Amino acid sequence: MSSILVIAEHRRGELRPVSLELVAAANELRAAGEQVVVGLIGKNAHAFVAAVSKEGVDEIATVTAPVEDFDPDVSEEAVRALIAQYSPSLVLIPHSVDSYGYVAVLAAKDQLGLATDVYKIAREEGGWVATRGGYGQKVAVELDFPGRSCVCLAVRSGSYKPNEAAASPTVTAVDVPALQARSTPLDYIEVSAGGDVDITTVPFIMSVGRGLGDEANLPRFKELAEQVGATLCCSRPIADSGWLPKSRQVGQSGKTASACKLYIAMGISGAIQHLAGMKHVETIIAVNTDPQASIFNVAKYGIVGDIFEVADALEQEFS
Amino acid sequence: MKILIAIKQAIALDEDFEIRADGRDIEEDFFLPDLNEWDEYSLEEAMLIKERHADTPVEVVCVTIAPDSADEALRKCLAKGADRAIRVWDESMEGSDPVAIARALAAVAKKEAPDLFFAGVQSSDHAHGATGIAVAGFLGWAHSAVVARLDYTPGAKEVALKRELEGGLSQELRLPCPAVLTIQLGINKPRYASLRGMKLAAAKPIETLAPGDIGLATNDCGESGSLARVRRMYVPEKQRAQILAGDVAAQAKALAAIIREATGS
Ligand SMILES: Cc1cc2nc3c(=O)[nH]c(=O)nc-3n(C[C@H](O)[C@H](O)[C@H](O)COP(=O)(O)OP(=O)(O)OC[C@H]3O[C@@H](n4cnc5c(N)ncnc54)[C@H](O)[C@@H]3O)c2cc1C
Numbered sequence: 128m129s130s131i132l133v134i135a136e137h138r139r140g141e142l143r144p145v146s147l148e149l150v151a152a153a154n155e156l157r158a159a160g161e162q163v164v165v166g167l168i169g170k171n172a173h174a175f176v177a178a179v180s181k182e183g184v185d186e187i188a189t190v191t192a193p194v195e196d197f198d199p200d201v202s203e204e205a206v207r208a209l210i211a212q213y214s215p216s217l218v219l220i221p222h223s224v225d226s227y228g229y230v231a232v233l234a235a236k237d238q239l240g241l242a243t244d245v246y247k248i249a250r251e252e253g254g255w256v257a258t259r260g261g262y263g264q265k266v267a268v269e270l271d272f273p274g275r276s277c278v279c280l281a282v283r284s285g286s287y288k289p290n291e292a293a294a295s296p297t298v299t300a301v302d303v304p305a306l307q308a309r310s311t312p313l314d315y316i317e318v319s320a321g322g323d324v325d326i327t328t329v330p331f332i333m334s335v336g337r338g339l340g341d342e343a344n345l346p347r348f349k350e351l352a353e354q355v356g357a358t359l360c361c362s363r364p365i366a367d368s369g370w371l372p373k374s375r376q377v378g379q380s381g382k383t384a385s386a387c388k389l390y391i392a393m394g395i396s397g398a399i400q401h402l403a404g405m406k407h408v409e410t411i412i413a414v415n416t417d418p419q420a421s422i423f424n425v426a427k428y429g430i431v432g433d434i435f436e437v438a439d440a441l442e443q444e445f446s
Numbered sequence: 447m448k449i450l451i452a453i454k455q456a457i458a459l460d461e462d463f464e465i466r467a468d469g470r471d472i473e474e475d476f477f478l479p480d481l482n483e484w485d486e487y488s489l490e491e492a493m494l495i496k497e498r499h500a501d502t503p504v505e506v507v508c509v510t511i512a513p514d515s516a517d518e519a520l521r522k523c524l525a526k527g528a529d530r531a532i533r534v535w536d537e538s539m540e541g542s543d544p545v546a547i548a549r550a551l552a553a554v555a556k557k558e559a560p561d562l563f564f565a566g567v568q569s570s571d572h573a574h575g576a577t578g579i580a581v582a583g584f585l586g587w588a589h590s591a592v593v594a595r596l597d598y599t600p601g602a603k604e605v606a607l608k609r610e611l612e613g614g615l616s617q618e619l620r621l622p623c624p625a626v627l628t629i630q631l632g633i634n635k636p637r638y639a640s641l642r643g644m645k646l647a648a649a650k651p652i653e654t655l656a657p658g659d660i661g662l663a664t665n666d667c668g669e670s671g672s673l674a675r676v677r678r679m680y681v682p683e684k685q686r687a688q689i690l691a692g693d694v695a696a697q698a699k700a701l702a703a704i705i706r707e708a709t710g711s
Contacts, residue, residue, distance in 0.1 A: 138611070138615075196617070199589060199590070199591075200588075222575075223612065224591065224592050224609070224610065224611050224612060225611075227567070227575045227576075227579065227591035227592055227628070228579060228589065228590060228591040228592075228609075229579070230576070230579075231544065231545065231548070231575075231576035231577070231579045231580035231583065232579055232580060232582055232583035232589065233583070234545065234576075234580070234583075234673055235545045235548060235549070235580040235583035235584060235673075236583045236584075238673065239673065240673050240674060241543075241544075241545060241576065241673040241674055242674050243574050243575055243576050244573060244574070244575070256677070257674075260573070261571070261572050261679060262457065262458070262459045262472065262571050262572070263458065263459070263570060263571060263573075265459050265463075265681070266459075266465075266472065266679045266680060266681055266682075267679070267680055267681070267682040268572075268676055268678075268679050269676070269677045269678040269679070269680075270674040270675060270676060270677060271674070271675055271677045272673065272674055272675070273675055275673065309588040309621065309622055310588065310590065310619045310620065310621050311619055311620040311621075312617060312618075312619045313606075313617070313618035313619055313620065314617070314618050315615060315616070315617050315618075316608070316615070316616045316617070316618065317614060317615055318614035318615075330709075331705075331708070331709055355705055356705075356709055356711060363631060363632070364631070366632075367631055367632030368635075373614070374614070376614075379612055379613075380610055380611075380612060380613070380614065381613075381614055382613070382614055383613070388708060389704075389705065389708040389709065391701075391705075399573070410704065410708050411687075412687075412701060412704060413687060417461075418461075419461060423686055423687045423689075424684045424685065424686065424687075426687035427687060427688065428687055428688050428689075428690055428700075428701075428704060429686075429687030429688065429689045429690065430689070430690050430697045430701065431689060432694060432697065436694045437694060437697065437698060437701070439694075440694045440695050440697070440698030441698045441701055441702060443695075443698070444698050444699060444701075444702035445702065
């Protein structure tokens with residue numbers, strides 16, 4: 128029987144929410160009679176069975192790994208074994224730092240169709256069609272996979288609404304004897320606010336990006352943020368340069384502006400990893416000289432203009 | 447000891463760009479090429495290893511799979527201190543996806559036999575995040591993606607590194623060598639090329655190879671060597687922000703009103 132395989136992702140004992148988004152995607156894409164199988168890989172894979180027992184899942188396949196933490200070789204070999212067992216035409220994997228580490232290796236070795244950071248999937252007569260962004264997300268790129276009977280897609284989180292309704296799928300333990308990790312995991316390290324403000328809790332953020340240009344321009348934005356009552360945050364290049372602490376970086380590898388209601392993005396282009404931390408905010412205002420900047424796709428209001436001129440004028444409004 | 451670095455001339459798009467007649471790419475006239483931002487960091491990381499271990503000679507070699515328009519990116523790397531630059535190309539490579547590019551990079555790696563292979567986490571244009579790691583597949587080497595710190599002594603059997611994860615988390619780990627690593631932004635502070643460096647780079651040769659020279663057959667390259675094919679490119683319909691009209695004073699007034707309403711101040 129044909130199937131769609133979803134690879135669930137977990138870290139430090141918790142299922143990552145994108146896993147359930149992929150379950151929903153698989154369920155939406157399945158043809159009549161097609162099975163949706165969720166693959167769980169881990170030292171204690173069974174622990175996640177309840178968390179992925181959702182409507183639309185026919186079977187959960189657990190693979191017991193020799194290591195607790197993610198290892199690219201273990202994931203590669205385990206997914207290979209799951210593909211051999213279930214012959215899926217489509218494998219859905221979260222587009223994440225973990226999958227960055229092994230999906231392309233698996234696809235290259237086994238010559239499977241491959242696309243990453245996919246946000247739309249369609250099924251056509253000729254096979255699967257995946258859509259992703261190109262040229263800094265300025266265009267959409269449609270890919271197909273001629274001659275590939277199995278296609279692996281790494282799917283961007285937030286592309287599908289998670290399936291929350293519980294169900295009781297069959298659980299099968301898949302034995303993969305040859306699993307061996309080459310990496311030796313040591314410690315996890317967390318960026319802490321360390322006495323500074325916790326940006327996940329603040330309601331109003333003004334964020335500066337590379338448009339700031341120079342560290343010497345930072346103080347006036349600090350003052351402006353204070354004047355309007357906002358917490359000053361930033362995109363990655365500003366934190367990487369050490370101009371603001373890493374704990375103030377908004378985005379995928381930084382923090383999510385979880386409690387934010389108003390977000391002013393100053394000189395930020397709107398890269399997908401930045402959006403991951405703020406696109407949910409109710410009122411986003413973007414100031415950017417480039418009228419085509421992607422930040423305007425998520426902003427409610429936009430100013431096409433220079434952040435320094437806007438900062439000057441805004442300062443006058445509040446003085 | 448040798449470090450091989452994958453380099454890409456990445457493309458930004460000029461305003462008002464147009465889709466190519468066949469609908470599968472953008473007209474080249476609108477391309478604004480530059481060295482991929484991530485590659486600045488992987489080159490710098492290799493240069494730091496070279497400079498920190500002056501007792502062991504470390505050769506830093508850059509390689510790109512691209513037509514001669516990418517020579518500029520390689521020259522930039524040479525100007526920053528890379529020892530050699532290699533470019534592989536012929537028409538059969540047109541239409542290569544990240545995996546076809548990776549196969550060619552791996553073929554160069556087999557020839558050059560480096561101790562470490564670096565690539566950027568992704569490229570600033572298409573952001574596949576796949577090319578560098580796929581090289582590890584073709585070589586069978588240990589690998590790690592999104593490396594945000596690296597400790598390596600030339601000749602060592604292992605590297606110690608920090609892998610950047612999501613949400614401000616990272617993980618330290620060790621990996622056996624040789625290894626393929628994809629390097630993340632912020633791992634170091636990339637240097638600028640000096641005037642002297644640029645002069646020296648202009649005189650250095652770029653070694654050019656054809657796929658056949660590195661043992662690739664025609665069907666290893668281009669679309670036949672790829673796992674995906676671009677069928678169509680288009681500008682998606684998007685929800686756009688409401689653009690605040692008027693001069694900057696009027697825009698600031700409107701912005702202030704939005705702020706006051708949202709904050710109730
Ligand atoms: C695994 C991974 C994780 C990442 N995590 C994060 C993350 O957590 N957070 C994050 O932010 N990024 C993250 N990134 C990086 C991300 O891809 C982008 O590189 C980054 O967000 C770009 O920041 P930016 O928008 O400030 O800079 P740019 O993309 O360079 O944009 C600068 C913008 O400023 C505008 N501008 C310039 N001058 C002016 C002016 N005077 N007035 C007005 N506008 C001006 C320009 O038009 C441009 O749009 C991550 C990347 C990867 C691969």
